[in-house]
Amino acid sequence: MSAGRIAIVGASGQLGSALVAAFAGRDLVTPRHAEVPFDDSSAVCKLLDKAHPEVLxxxxxxHNVDTCEREPERAFAVNALAVDGAAEACAARGVAFATVSTDYVFEGTSSRPYREDDAVAPRTAYGASKAAGEFLTRRHGPRHWIVRTSGVFGTIGTSNKGYTLIEKVLRQAERGEPTRMVSDMIFSPSYAPHVARAIRDLIDAAAFGTHHVANVGACSWYEFVRTAFVKAGLPDAPLEPITYASMGNPTLRPMSSALENTTFARAEIAPLPAWESALDEFLAARAARLAAARA
Ligand SMILES: NC(=O)c1ccc[n+]([C@@H]2O[C@H](COP(=O)([O-])OP(=O)(O)OC[C@H]3O[C@@H](n4cnc5c(N)ncnc54)[C@H](OP(=O)(O)O)[C@@H]3O)[C@@H](O)[C@H]2O)c1
Structure with missing residues (x-):
């Protein structure tokens, strides 16, 4: 069964725009940031009261991890308190609420991928604020989806960086410029259109709860980019593995935060493809886009 009207806050972002595509043809409301600042609870209430969505x-x-370290108040205002306010406003109006979280809620020291019921132990202000957003969502009742994803890649840049990492490194490789990538940080690459379709399916199945939504498998950032270069026909592009410590970044990130899904089978939802297949799909879409731009 399909959910009725759906409102999406953050619809212009990397994942939000993939969600808009995944829900194409459906009854969508997609306010811009300036129209509905998510950290303004009265604006969120007005959206719910005017648009009457079934799902928000x-x-x-x-989510700029380093800036969150310097500005934890802002991180908690947007990622925790605003989420709490929206979850409460939704619950009061009978609207189901979905919010996106992160692998950064975990400590990142596990020798196996994290499952939904593993204990959270964030190392960063960003991760702590997102974990708080999860806890605060749960206290407003069961009609919510908390979707943890990791290392999202796609065609739309994040609002804080303005570019996608994969696009940036592919362009560098195509120009013959060198790239350095961290080889000791493990994650689950997550192709935005795949994550978006899984969120759509979880919502349509009313499969409430906490879900890990990432492409199957895990790799280091170096391995991810190396594989992309090989698949893109650039096997000799200069690429140097480096350690995270060598970057001199003081933020203590989780070093091994791959995600495993244990909930899709129960909801009769197909697992996401392996990250290598997701890269194939991304590269095919990129090649088609570049060819169309040249024509
Ligand atoms: N990117 C990743 O690798 C990754 C990994 C794990 C989890 N996540 C989570 O996935 C979710 C989506 O991330 P993303 O990569 O799609 O981010 P994104 O590309 O930066 O998109 C964020 C979207 O939210 C909007 N926005 C930001 N602050 C807002 C506010 N206060 N009120 C209303 N709108 C606001 C932005 O609009 P403007 O651009 O107009 O400000 C943009 O449309 C986030 O919850 C993030 O924590 C991301």
Whole structure:
């Protein structure tokens, strides 16, 4: 069964725009940031009271990890308190609430991928604020989806960086410029259109709860980019593996935060493809886009 009207906050972002595509043809409301600042609870209430959605999806976040370390108040305002307010406003109106979270809620020291019921132990202000957003969502009742994803890649840049990492490194490789990538940080690459379709399916199946939504498998950032270069026909592009410590970044990130899904089978939802297949799909779409731009 399909959910009725769906409102998406953060619809212009990397994942939000993939969600808009995944829900194409459906009754969508997609206010811009300036129209509905998610951290303004009266604006969120007005959206709910005017649009009367069945579901509100929150794809907005303050997710520049290093800036969150310096500005934890802002991280908690957007990623925790605003999520709490929206979950409460939704519950009061009978609206189901979906919010996107992150692998950064975990400590990142596990030798196996994290499952939905593993204990959270964030190392960063960003991760702590997102974990708080999860806890605060759950206290407003069961009609919510908390979707943890990791290392999202797609064609639309994140609002804080303005580019996608994969696009940036592919362009560098095509120009013959060198790239350095961290080889000791493990994650689950997550192709935005695949994550978006899984969120759509979880919503349509009313499969409430906490879900890990990432492409199957895990790799280092170096391995991810190396594989992309090979698949893109650039096997000799200069690429140097480096350690995270060598970057001199003081933020203590989780070093191994791959995600495993254990909930899709129960909801009769197909698992996401392996990350290598997701890269194939991304590269095919990119090649088609570049060819269309040249024509
Ligand atoms: N990117 C990743 O690798 C990754 C990994 C794990 C989890 N996540 C989570 O996935 C979710 C989506 O991330 P993304 O990569 O799609 O981010 P994104 O590309 O930066 O998009 C964020 C969207 O939210 C909007 N926005 C930001 N602050 C807002 C606010 N206060 N009120 C209303 N709208 C606001 C932005 O609009 P403007 O651009 O107009 O400000 C943009 O449309 C986030 O919850 C993030 O924590 C991301």
């Amino acid at each position: 999806i929150n794809c907005s976040a303050f």
